[in-house]
Amino acid sequence: MSHSINYNLFIDGTWRFGCDGVSLPVVNPANAREFGRVAVASASDLDDALRSAQQALVRWSNTPARERGTFLIRAAKILEGKLEAAATALSREQGKTLAEAKGEYARAVETLDWNGVHAEELSAPLPIDQKRMIVPEPIGVVAAFTPWNYPAVLNARKLAAPIAAGCPVILKAAEETPSAGVYVVQALQEAGIPPGVVSLVFGNPPMISEHLLGSPVVRVLSFTGSTPVGKQLARIATANLQRCVLELGGHSPVVVFEDTDISKAVTAISEYKFECAGQSCNAPSRILVARSIYQAFLEQLVEAARRIKVGLPDDPEVEMGPMANSRRIEAMERMTRDAVIRGARVQTGGERLDRPGFYWPPTILSNVHADSLVLREEPFGPIITVEPFDTIEEAVVGANATEYGLASYIFSESTEIQKRMVRSLSAGAVSVNTLKGVSADAPLGGIKQSGYGYEGGAEGFKAFQNLKLVNSAHVVAMD
Numbered sequence: 383m384s385h386s387i388n389y390n391l392f393i394d395g396t397w398r399f400g401c402d403g404v405s406l407p408v409v410n411p412a413n414a415r416e417f418g419r420v421a422v423a424s425a426s427d428l429d430d431a432l433r434s435a436q437q438a439l440v441r442w443s444n445t446p447a448r449e450r451g452t453f454l455i456r457a458a459k460i461l462e463g464k465l466e467a468a469a470t471a472l473s474r475e476q477g478k479t480l481a482e483a484k485g486e487y488a489r490a491v492e493t494l495d496w497n498g499v500h501a502e503e504l505s506a507p508l509p510i511d512q513k514r515m516i517v518p519e520p521i522g523v524v525a526a527f528t529p530w531n532y533p534a535v536l537n538a539r540k541l542a543a544p545i546a547a548g549c550p551v552i553l554k555a556a557e558e559t560p561s562a563g564v565y566v567v568q569a570l571q572e573a574g575i576p577p578g579v580v581s582l583v584f585g586n587p588p589m590i591s592e593h594l595l596g597s598p599v600v601r602v603l604s605f606t607g608s609t610p611v612g613k614q615l616a617r618i619a620t621a622n623l624q625r626c627v628l629e630l631g632g633h634s635p636v637v638v639f640e641d642t643d644i645s646k647a648v649t650a651i652s653e654y655k656f657e658c659a660g661q662s663c664n665a666p667s668r669i670l671v672a673r674s675i676y677q678a679f680l681e682q683l684v685e686a687a688r689r690i691k692v693g694l695p696d697d698p699e700v701e702m703g704p705m706a707n708s709r710r711i712e713a714m715e716r717m718t719r720d721a722v723i724r725g726a727r728v729q730t731g732g733e734r735l736d737r738p739g740f741y742w743p744p745t746i747l748s749n750v751h752a753d754s755l756v757l758r759e760e761p762f763g764p765i766i767t768v769e770p771f772d773t774i775e776e777a778v779v780g781a782n783a784t785e786y787g788l789a790s791y792i793f794s795e796s797t798e799i800q801k802r803m804v805r806s807l808s809a810g811a812v813s814v815n816t817l818k819g820v821s822a823d824a825p826l827g828g829i830k831q832s833g834y835g836y837e838g839g840a841e842g843f844k845a846f847q848n849l850k851l852v853n854s855a856h857v858v859a860m861d
Contacts (some may be wrong), residue, residue: 385615387418388421389408389419389420389421389564389686391421391423392571392582393427394581395578400422401426401427402424402539403584404421404704405419405420405421405850407419408560410428410475411740412703413739414740418560420560420584420704423590426582428590432523434578435523435551436550438578438579439549439550440551441576442579445548446502447505447506448598450546451546453545453573454498454542454545455495455498455577456574456860457572458494460558460569460572460573461487461565461698464569466484467788468534469614470696472533472561472563473696475705476559476658477704477705478703479596479695479696479703480695480698483530486532487535488823489535489819489821489822490566493535493542494566496542496823497542497545497822498623500840504547511705513854513855513856514854516539518547518844519849520548520848521549521550521625522563522599523550523601523602523604524544524600524601524604525594525595525600526540526541526553527607528540528554528555528556529607531663531706532658533556534565537555537564537567540604541557541580542552543838543846545570545575547846549601549846550580552600553583554583554594555583555584557584558706560584562641564582567580570752592618593616595618595621596621596622597618597622598622601617601624602624602627602725602845603616603624603625603627603628604626604627605626605627606630606837607630608631609760609786612630616628626835627834627836628833628835629788629833629835629837630663630828630831630833631663631786631788632663632664632667632669632807632828632832633759634666634786634788634791635667635669635786635844636664636666636793637775637780637792637794638679638792638794639793639796639799640672641796642793642794643795647854648682650793650817651669651817652686652835654666655744655766656687656690656701656744659764659830660765661705661710661767663760664788664811664820665786667756667767669683669766669775670769670780671771672770672771672772676770680746680748683746684730687730687731687745688744690702692735692741692743692744698798702764704740705742705763705764707739707740708740710742717754717755717761718747720754720755721754721756724753725749726748726749726750726756726767728745728746728748729747729748729768730743731764742763745765746765746768747768748768749768750767752783758784759786778803778807784810785831786838787830787831789813790803791813791814791817792812792813793806793814808829809829809832810826810827810829821836824836825837826842
């Protein structure tokens with residue numbers, strides 16, 4: 383068959399096919415049809431990327447931070463000018479609605495711009511006293527790996543901070559959503575960023591990760607994805623003592639107390655949960671509700687879920703598109719079947735929709751046994767469980783009952799309950815009476831099996847710097 387779109391690699395300032403001439407299909411999840419191809423990087427291509435990044439390191443690390451930031455600010459404006467086309471491509475590849483794709487690209491633009499604006503400030507020397515200071519320096523070449531669920535904002539996040547900090551980046555973007563990598567890298571290229579500062583590769587993930595992390599040229603691993611893969615990459619990184627920033631899986635609870643405005647909580651939860659068909663590590667996956675309002679809450683949530691219009695992502699009336707691939711449909715079927723066998727009740731949804739493409743409806747489960755797969759594995763889809771609790775102690779235990787610790791959410795008007803829950807919840811982020819994504823100026827990091835290190839804000843910037851301690855008998859003037 384003929385293919386209308388081809389996505390290539392970007393190495394040493396040039397777009398090119400992989401040396402072996404191999405490509406992978408790009409599939410539209412709305413109809414399960416292939417519509418393009420993406421180039422596969424060979425070992426030779428990766429060696430070229432490593433060589434190019436290493437050669438760029440000295441020049442880029444010595445480029446004034448203000449100038450480095452200017453490239454990112456320029457790239458943000460360029461990307462903003464292409465937002466409509468970029469969002470359309472992302473929606474076709476990933477399945478999220480066009481409105482969601484536009485919102486994601488707006489966050490990508492914000493991420494590039496924020497790091498560009500703050501590059502000089504976050505690279506400045508930090509005085510300790512009159513004779514000592516900390517001088518931040520770029521740590522070196524970064525190997526970054528991004529998933530397919532929020533590829534535009536995650537590609538921007540992986541590139542913006544290290545580039546602003548003075549580190550060349552080799553980005554392995556998701557093969558299922560290649561346009562997101564291409565649009566962000568094209569913006570940087572058009573902004574005039576020097577060759578070698580950014581490379582973009584696609585291909586066989588295990589081969590690419592082993593090859594890049596097997597090179598002493600790479601000094602930092604930055605990865606967003608599943609916990610098992612993150613652990614595997616961290617093990618490989620130990621051989622060269624590469625610093626790791628790992629944003630891994632989540633299994634986020636929402637705790638709803640009896641003083642909550644039920645309708646407001648239901649609206650906030652359903653809107654955030656079913657964005658991107660629930661394929662978000664920060665999305666809530668378990669709801670714990672005070673028993674006194676449990677039935678009323680459950681009924682309203684089920685009603686809200688049933689109202690969500692599922693369909694083609696380019697239809698402006700559609701609120702939830704298809705899942706990204708057949709693997710996610712299989713996971714939804716497996717988790718639902720397991721929960722039902724163990725006694726769960728399907729309040730709504732629970733079966734694949736009978737139409738072309740990878741469609742699964744908003745699904746709400748109650749009476750879910752604690753050993754069910756949906757409570758032990760990251761669901762990563764439009765499935766959520768709802769269970770009652772009787773005491774705040776029980777709510778805390780239930781909320782913290784998984785091995786993950788990425789995000790948690792609470793709904794209560796009581797300041798005492800809010801303070802206690804913020805202190806008690808084992809998560810990198812706790813949101814009170816709201817559910818929303820993380821902006822570029824704030825650090826995000828998981829605990830427990832959800833990873834370590836931070837992305838975003840000053841803390842995320844520092845991940846790509848060595849902090850050199852300077853001692854002197856006299857004051858040393860540093861630019």
